[in-house]
Structures are given as structure tokens and as C-alpha cells.
Amino acid sequence: MKNEGVHPESGGKESSKPVEDHRLRLVNRTMQLYRNESHALIETLHAVQESFGYLEEGVLKHVANTLKVPLSRVYAVATFYHSFTLKPPGEHTCVICLGTACYIGGSGAIIDAIHEEVGIASGETSPDGKVSLLVARCLGSCGLAPAGVFDGEVTGKLNSAHVLETIGRWRTHEY
Amino acid sequence: MNIEDLHQIARMEQTQREGFQHRINVCVAAGCLSCGSGQLKEALEKEVSRRGLDNWCKVKGVGCLGLCTAGPLVSLETAGTYYQSVKISDVSDILEALGGKPVSRLVCPVDTAFFQRQVRIVSENCGRIDPERIEEYMAESGYEGLSLALSQMSPQEVIEEVSRSGLRGRGGAGFPTGLKWTAVSKAAGPTKFIVCNADEGDPGAFMDRSVLESDPHRVIEGMTVAGYATGASQGFIYVRAEYPLAVKRVRLALSQAEHMGVLGNNIFNTSFNFTIKVRLGAGAFVCGEETALIASIEGRMGRPRPRPPFPAEFGLWEHPTLINNVETFANIPPIIRKGGRWFAGIGTEKSKGTKVFALAGKIINTGLIEVPMGTPLRDIVYDIGGGIPQGKRLKAVQTGGPSGGCIPERFLDMPVDYESLAKVGSIMGSGGMIVMDETSCMVDVARFFMEFCKSESCGKCAPCRVGTRQIYDILSKITANQGSPEDLAMLEDLCDLMKSTSLCGLGQSSPNPVLTTLQYFREEYLSHIHDKNCLAGACKSLREAK
Numbered sequence: 145m146k147n148e149g150v151h152p153e154s155g156g157k158e159s160s161k162p163v164e165d166h167r168l169r170l171v172n173r174t175m176q177l178y179r180n181e182s183h184a185l186i187e188t189l190h191a192v193q194e195s196f197g198y199l200e201e202g203v204l205k206h207v208a209n210t211l212k213v214p215l216s217r218v219y220a221v222a223t224f225y226h227s228f229t230l231k232p233p234g235e236h237t238c239v240i241c242l243g244t245a246c247y248i249g250g251s252g253a254i255i256d257a258i259h260e261e262v263g264i265a266s267g268e269t270s271p272d273g274k275v276s277l278l279v280a281r282c283l284g285s286c287g288l289a290p291a292g293v294f295d296g297e298v299t300g301k302l303n304s305a306h307v308l309e310t311i312g313r314w315r316t317h318e319y
Numbered sequence: 320m321n322i323e324d325l326h327q328i329a330r331m332e333q334t335q336r337e338g339f340q341h342r343i344n345v346c347v348a349a350g351c352l353s354c355g356s357g358q359l360k361e362a363l364e365k366e367v368s369r370r371g372l373d374n375w376c377k378v379k380g381v382g383c384l385g386l387c388t389a390g391p392l393v394s395l396e397t398a399g400t401y402y403q404s405v406k407i408s409d410v411s412d413i414l415e416a417l418g419g420k421p422v423s424r425l426v427c428p429v430d431t432a433f434f435q436r437q438v439r440i441v442s443e444n445c446g447r448i449d450p451e452r453i454e455e456y457m458a459e460s461g462y463e464g465l466s467l468a469l470s471q472m473s474p475q476e477v478i479e480e481v482s483r484s485g486l487r488g489r490g491g492a493g494f495p496t497g498l499k500w501t502a503v504s505k506a507a508g509p510t511k512f513i514v515c516n517a518d519e520g521d522p523g524a525f526m527d528r529s530v531l532e533s534d535p536h537r538v539i540e541g542m543t544v545a546g547y548a549t550g551a552s553q554g555f556i557y558v559r560a561e562y563p564l565a566v567k568r569v570r571l572a573l574s575q576a577e578h579m580g581v582l583g584n585n586i587f588n589t590s591f592n593f594t595i596k597v598r599l600g601a602g603a604f605v606c607g608e609e610t611a612l613i614a615s616i617e618g619r620m621g622r623p624r625p626r627p628p629f630p631a632e633f634g635l636w637e638h639p640t641l642i643n644n645v646e647t648f649a650n651i652p653p654i655i656r657k658g659g660r661w662f663a664g665i666g667t668e669k670s671k672g673t674k675v676f677a678l679a680g681k682i683i684n685t686g687l688i689e690v691p692m693g694t695p696l697r698d699i700v701y702d703i704g705g706g707i708p709q710g711k712r713l714k715a716v717q718t719g720g721p722s723g724g725c726i727p728e729r730f731l732d733m734p735v736d737y738e739s740l741a742k743v744g745s746i747m748g749s750g751g752m753i754v755m756d757e758t759s760c761m762v763d764v765a766r767f768f769m770e771f772c773k774s775e776s777c778g779k780c781a782p783c784r785v786g787t788r789q790i791y792d793i794l795s796k797i798t799a800n801q802g803s804p805e806d807l808a809m810l811e812d813l814c815d816l817m818k819s820t821s822l823c824g825l826g827q828s829s830p831n832p833v834l835t836t837l838q839y840f841r842e843e844y845l846s847h848i849h850d851k852n853c854l855a856g857a858c859k860s861l862r863e864a865k
Contacts, residue, residue, distance in 0.1 A: 182618055183616070183617050183618035184618060185618035185619075186598075186599065186601055186615065186618050187598070187599060187618075189601070190560060190599055190601065213618075217619070220620055221618070221619065221620055224603065224620040224621065224777075225600075225601030225602050225603050225620075225621070226601070226602035226603060227560050227561075227600075227601040227602035228601060228602075242522070243522035243523050244522045244523030244679075244680070244717065244720065244751065244753045244767070244768075245522075245523050245679035245680050245685070245753055247522075247767050248680045248681060248753060248755060248759055248764075249680075252767075280561065281520065281522050281561075281602070281604065281771070281775075282520070282521070282522035282523060282524070282525070282561075283349075283561065284349060284519070284524075284525035284528045284529075284561070284562060285349060285350055285353055285387075285525070286387075286523055286524075286525055286677055286679035286680075286685065286751075286753075287350045287387025287388050287390070287679060287685040287686050288350060288353060288354070288387065288388075288390075289679060289680075289685075291353070297353075298349070298352070298353035299353065300350075300353055300354065
């Protein structure tokens with residue numbers, strides 16, 4: 145796994161706290177809020193993902209040491225829950241909802257279209273690092289099916305052409 | 320804070336509200352926000368100020384108005400007019416028309432069955448109050464139930480009132496709430512917990528999100544009453560991280576409630592203390608199961624454990640724990656305020672009160688509805704839902720999500736309650752209701768749900784871990800034009816095995832979509848296998864093979 149942003153030697157040793165990184169502030173604050181108790185693990189991983197965009201190995205070791213949780217359990221929790229990702233995301237993120245209403249409304253075909261056009265499946269990032277595709281289980285925007293989230297913005301009543309156009313703009317910097 | 324203070328705040332709020340001749344409510348729940356209602360509200364506010372109408376006209380953001388398909392929705396509270404699909408360019412026309420004839424091109428008729436047939440208890444404040452202001456909740460008798468319980472009822476009397484109401488758990492299984500509360504109250508130990516299950520993972524269901532976004536204080540009040548009744552002093556709201564707006568509004572509501580003294584230490588100047596913390600889910604459907612949810616709050620993988628012991632005796636950190644769904648807690652304040660008998664007067668003999676459904680799929684009026692238990696399915700689909708778009712024919716109604724079943728058209732006249740749904744092989748579930756028309760292939764729908772269960776299975780017990788995979792593979796084979804005649808018997812065997820041997824509700828109920836489609840739409844399976852034909856024309860490889 146690539147170690148970006150934190151000290152590459154950070155893992156394993158007693159002094160495993162990565163070098164000062166402003167992105168760690170939110171992570172440390174979250175752990176302090178729960179007095180470094182082990183049950184803060186999931187909340188802390190949310191904070192890591194919010195700050196770093198994904199769960200970075202060095203930071204996971206730091207979290208394991210601070211909360212006094214075995215690294216194996218941190219890894220187990222990080223891989224058990226779908227919200228967490230161990231891979232850095234692309235520059236832009238496209239989430240397509242695959243809830244029942246969206247599926248009935250044709251979101252499966254949109255995902256197929258992205259796969260055909262861009263060559264990425266759910267959880268993958270395009271080779272140019274521009275676009276990540278994620279699948280949501282239900283955004284709760286069933287009234288707008290099929291729905292998706294483009295760089296954090298929920299958009300409803302999607303169709304393949306519109307989605308491919310947005311992704312195309314992202315890849316050619318026209319946004 | 321005491322009851323006089325509460326009434327004082329309510330009166331002030333009402334007076335202030337009535338001071339405005341026109342009140343424009345803009346829906347700022349997630350559905351309308353994603354069609355731009357946030358910018359619309361800003362534009363309305365700006366235009367009101369620009370025209371100097373600030374003392375005369377009030378623009379406010381409210382929770383879900385229900386008819387999500389017509390968003391962004393705006394309601395003129397004083398005139399009783401609804402506007403639908405409002406754009407920023409409509410702002411000046413709306414303000415011009417205040418006090419006169421409404422803007423006809425925007426009017427959303429409210430004399431329709433969608434609005435008239437609903438009975439609102441849980442959603443009574445949705446679309447009427449600003450969810451980010453506690454004073455507005457108080458003006459609608461908010462926290463009066465809690466005050467009443469603390470000042471005039473013993474914990475035992477509160478539980479009796481809840482039992483009398485006949486309220487059953489709205490999370491899906493329908494366990495009597497009064498019994499659950501009694502079990503926790505009788506459990507030994509000084510430390511007890513109240514947990515609100517807001518991990519609405521069922522794809523196609525957004526009722527709980529809407530309640531939390533539109534009226535979060537109602538849930539807080541319900542939980543606090545439960546704390547008093549069972550002897551707990553700490554609560555948790557376990558909410559999906561995928562609902563950022565609900566999380567934000569719940570957090571805001573909690574801080575307001577603590578500030579006002581209706582949560583925290585010495586609530587309503589009594590010796591009762593109760594605090595609530597928010598815990599975020601992380602996208603695991605199985606965490607809706609109560610023992611998995613407990614594991615997740617404790618910071619572990621959300622894997623269920625065998626029951627008994629039930630959480631009522633042995634729950635969070637091994638202490639007695641009461642776990643109820645958002646909608647269950649949301650029913651508590653009016654039950655305390657108006658009495659269990661009032662509540663028991665609504666609904667059917669065994670299913671009391673109302674149920675909120677998220678109506679979606681191939682239906683004209685998608686959105687959120689609340690109807691009395693026992694309302695015929697036909698009335699929900701054709702009257703309230705407005706029927707199927709483009710003159711297509713209804714094929715099935717899916718309730719209960721991945722744990723529920725597909726109900727065919729011939730059962731449309733059945734009443735929607737716990738028992739009737741179970742009789743046809745489905746469940747009430749949390750309230751997702753997806754309508755499917757003739758273009759939906761039932762084999763593909765069964766495959767869709769099994770794919771969901773396969774990826775959401777926690778992997779702890781073999782029947783679920785392996786069974787979901789095997790069933791999914793067979794269904795994929797059938798939809799990919801490679802089905803064989805033996806497949807159906809194998810499917811039935813596997814479903815039966817999973818139902819009877821899985822550890823938790825996920826595995827036990829995940830065969831339901833397969834079993835109901837096999838039972839009611841067997842001809843579609845047979846047609847895929849024998850005639851290599853998808854009757855709905857949805858399965859790509861069968862289409863291409865033709």
C-alpha cells in the first residue's frame with residue numbers, strides 16, 4: 145500500500161505517531177473526545193476517512209496504538225464496513241444508488257454504461273486517477289430514482305447519457 | 320424548565336408565528352434539497368427582504384411535505400396552497416400572488432387522495448415545523464408528553480400506557496413495545512441503556528431518515544420517556560453515516576434540548592437525568608439486527624450473536640438495553656399526551672396506530688405517506704399513490720425490502736397489517752414499499768435482493784454466508800440464459816435450509832423475495848428456463864439470444 149502524507153516509517157514501532165500532519169488533528173480530536181476508549185474505533189475511522197479520503201495504513205497503526213486496540217481488529221472493522229475504503233479515491237467521485245427504487249428505475253444500466261465507457265466497476269478508480277465509481281445501497285432519495293451523488297451533490301432522475309457526460313467533463317477538465 | 324416555561328415558550332412561538340400574515344414553508348428534507356430547494360429558500364428570503372416584506376411574510380425551511388416526486392415543494396401555510404416543482408425563476412410570481420389568486424401553473428392540488436387519505440401521527444409535524452428550532456416543536460405540544468410522564472406518572476404507569484396503546488415495533492418484526500419496555504424495566508442492574516435504531520439499511524426505505532430530518536425532537540422525547548420508564552440514564556442514536564443531514568439535525572436538536580433542560584441533568588427540575596449520544600453506522604445492513612448493532616456501538620464488527628440472552632437483559636456493554644426503531648419512539652410522545660386508548664382506537668385489532676411507508680418505484684406519487692394500519696393495499700397504490708405511470712400494468716408490490724416479499728396483484732385488496740403481510744409470505748419491514756410494473760422481471764428482482772443479502776451477509780454462520788452465494792449464483796444463471804429445470808427445486812431446498820438454520824434475521828428472511836416470486840411468478844422462472852424468454856423483456860442476455 146502506498147503511504148502518502150504520513151511518515152513512511154511510522155508503523156510498528158513504539159513511537160508510531162506519524163509526523164505532524166494537519167489532517168491528523170481531526171482524528172486525534174475524535175479519539176480524545178472519547179478519552180481514547182476502544183469503542184471509539186468506528187467514529188475514529190470515520191474521522192480518518194473524512195480527513196484523508198481513505199484509511200491509510202500508517203494512520204490505522206496510529207489509531208490502533210492510541211486506542212489500544214490490536215491492529216488486526218482495526219483492519220477487521222475497516223474491511224467489514226462498506227463505508228470505509230483502504231484505497232485513495234480519484235479526483236472526483238461518482239456514487240450511483242443501487243437501492244430498490246433506483247434499480248427498478250434503471251440504475252443497473254447506468255453502472256453498466258460507465259463500465260463500458262470508462263472501464264471501471266464499483267470501488268474502482270479510472271487509470272488516469274480522475275474518477276472513482278462507488279455504489280450506494282440506498283441514498284434514501286427514492287422519490288428521485290435513479291439517483292446518484294456527484295462530488296457530494298445528490299442528483300436525481302439520472303440517465304446514462306447525462307452521467308457519462310458529467311464523467312467525460314471531469315476527465316477532460318471541463319468543469 | 321418546568322411546564323409553565325414550556326407553555327410560555329409555546330405561546331410566544333405561536334404569537335410570533337401569527338404575527339406574519341403570510342408564511343411560506345419550503346421543504347428542506349433531503350429529497351427536495353437535491354432538487355435545489357436550499358437555493359430556492361435563499362432566493363425567496365432575499366426577494367422578501369428586497370421587497371421590504373420582512374414583517375409581513377415569513378419564509379422558513381420545513382421537513383418533508385411528503386410528495387417527493389413533485390419537489391421542490393413549497394406550502395403557503397396561511398392560504399393552504401401547495402406549489403410543486405418550484406424554480407428560482409418562480410419566486411417573484413409567488414410573492415406577487417400572495418393574498419390573491421395562487422400561481423396556477425405551480426399549484427399542487429391538495430384535495431387529492433394523496434393528502435386526504437393520510438392519517439398523520441408520526442409525521443404530524445413533518446412539513447409544518449422548522450426542524451432546526453426546538454421552539455417550533457414546543458409550540459406543537461412538544462415535550463409535553465415528557466413533562467406529563469415525569470410529573471404525574473410513575474415509570475410503571477408510563478409502561479402501562481404504552482402497553483395499552485398496543486404499539487408494536489416499527490422496525491419490522493412487530494414485537495409489542497410495552498412488553499419490551501417491561502422486560503428492560505424488570506431487568507436487574509443500576510446501569511441500563513436506551514438505543515434508537517436509525518440504521519435504516521433497507522434499500523428503498525427512507526421513513527426514518529425523513530422523521531429525523533423533519534422532526535428530530537419527537538424521537539429524542541420518545542427516547543427520554545423510555546429512559547424514565549425503564550430506569551436508564553444514557554441513550555444512543557445509531558444512525559447511518561449515509562444520512563448526513565439527519566445526523567446534523569439530530570446533533571443540533573440534542574444540543575438544543577440540553578440547553579433547554581429537557582435533556583441532561585434534572586430534566587424538568589426533577590431528579591431524572593438522561594443524556595443521548597449519536598453513533599454513526601458505517602454501511603452494514605446487518606447492523607439493523609439488534610445484537611449486531613450493539614457490537615457496532617461498542618466499536619466492533621457488526622456481527623450478530625445468538626439470542627437469548629436478549630439485549631433486554633444482556634445488551635450494550637453487558638447491561639440491560641432497550642432497542643427500538645425511530646418510528647416506534649416517534650409514536651411515544653402522542654401516546655403519553657393523548658393516552659394509549661386513543662392510539663388503540665386507530666388501526667386493526669392486532670396492529671394499532673398508523674404506519675409510515677416510503678412509496679417508490681413505478682408509481683405516480685412517490686414519496687412518504689402515513690396511513691392507518693389495515694388500509695387496503697389497493698387504496699395505497701391506486702388512490703394515494705395515484706396508480707402506475709404510462710398506463711402500464713401493476714405486477715407486484717414489494718414490502719419489507721430484502722427480507723420481504725413480492726405481493727402479486729391478486730392480493731391487492733388485503734389490508735396492510737403485520738398478520739396479513741405475513742400470511743402472503745412478506746413482512747411489514749420498516750416500511751419500504753416498491754411498486755413494480757410489467758417491465759420488471761421478477762427473477763431479476765429476486766436476484767437483485769439476493770445480491771444485496773450476499774454482500775451484506777456478515778459471514779458468521781455458514782447457512783447465510785454460503786446459502787446467499789449459492790442462491791445468487793443460480794438466479795444469475797437463470798437470468799443469463801443458462802437455467803436448467805433442476806434449478807427451481809434446488810432453489811427451494813436452499814431457501815428452506817437458510818430459513819430454518821441461519822443465525823439471525825438477515826439469513827432467516829433473505830429467502831423471502833425468492834420464495835414469494837417462485838410462488839406467485841413461477842411462470843416467469845419457467846419461461847426463462849424452458850422458453851429462453853424473459854416475459855418482462857428485462858434480462859439482457861435472453862433478449863440478445865433471441
